[in-house]
Amino acid sequence: MELTALRYCVATAESGRVTAAAEQLHVAPSAVSRGIRNVEREIGVDLFDRVGRLVVPTRLGKAFLSEASAAIRTIDAAVRSVRERSGVTNGTVRLGFLTSLGASFVPAVLQQTGRTFPHLTIELAAGSERAVVEWLRAGEVDVAIGVPGMFDADGVSWDPLYEEELVCAAPSDHPLSRSTRVSLEQLSQSRLVLLSADFSVRRIVDAGFRAAGLAPTVVFEGPDVATLAGLIRAGIGIGILPSDVVTRESEDGRLVVMPIAGGLSRQIAVGRIARRLEEPAVAAVSALIRDAAHRGR
DSSP: OOOOHHHHHHHHHHSHHHHHHHHHSSHHHHHHHHHHHHHHHTTTTOOOEEETTEEEEHHHHHHHHHHHHHHHHHHHHHHHHHHHHOOSSEEEEEEEEEEEGGHHHHHHHHHHHHHOOTOOEEEEEEOHHHHHHHHHHTTTOSSEETTTTOOTTTTTTEEEEEEEEEEEETEEEEGGGGOSSSHHHHTTEEEEEEEOTSSSSHHHHHHHHHHHHOOOEEEEEESSSHHHHHHHTSSOOEEEEEEEEEOOOOSSSSEEEEETTOOOEEEEEEEEEEEOOOOHHHHOOOOHHHHHHHTTT
16 A cells, blocks of 8 residues: 555545645645545545535544554654664755746655755755756756756756646637647647747757647747746737646636647656765655655656
8 A cells, every 4th residue: 555645545534625635745636536546445445425525534434544644654753763864854955946847846845855854955946957957067956857858968867757748828718728639730820939948848849840840930938937828818829838837827717728639748857967976865855856756646
């Protein structure tokens, strides 16, 4: 039985809602629901009943979740004890990451780091993929979350975390907003607002259009997803953006998100300099990043 799935169950019991548990753990509600189903399937007991809009533990669920909560506390205490003896708890780790990951993924990493290593200092630097790689190679950050293979990254060792889909974002009154899926040909016939060439998203998008023999019309390019989302809402154009970020930007209903036919995506990975001696604190933060990616997908 996965410890992560148990955490989902306990968080849901404490909050009374799957969505609240997901927000607390910085994961998708579907991941929480899937974890609960997996635990219920494994033990052969329904843990929750739905009462109105609340999710309430069953009688057997209360007994199980009480024991599970105690087990999680015991395991967390054991992990903290071992890590304290390893000398991980003190010091500073410099983390570089893609600006687009600052909305959800990096905060989840920081929250877990704060719980596990409360006396460890994390210094943050956010930027484009090019900037993240340059910081890592120059020794300005100890560990980076970026996209491998996009820019000159000799000497950088990448450990894949997850695949992130690129999606089309359009204003709610745009003709394409009624589509369930859009093609690159449809996108090439529209006015586009895109990230600049320092970002892997732009390189992936440009490569996709080239492979299809299409020449898109780009009316604006910039380094900030929030700015692009604002321009899309204003009807300046439509965009192709990372799904994790643009989904949050679409919560006000003025932005519609649609998958792209054929699929465009980018690989998110944690990087370090292979030849550089990795301090225990850096190794621990890298492990937490990988754990956060596993829990959130």
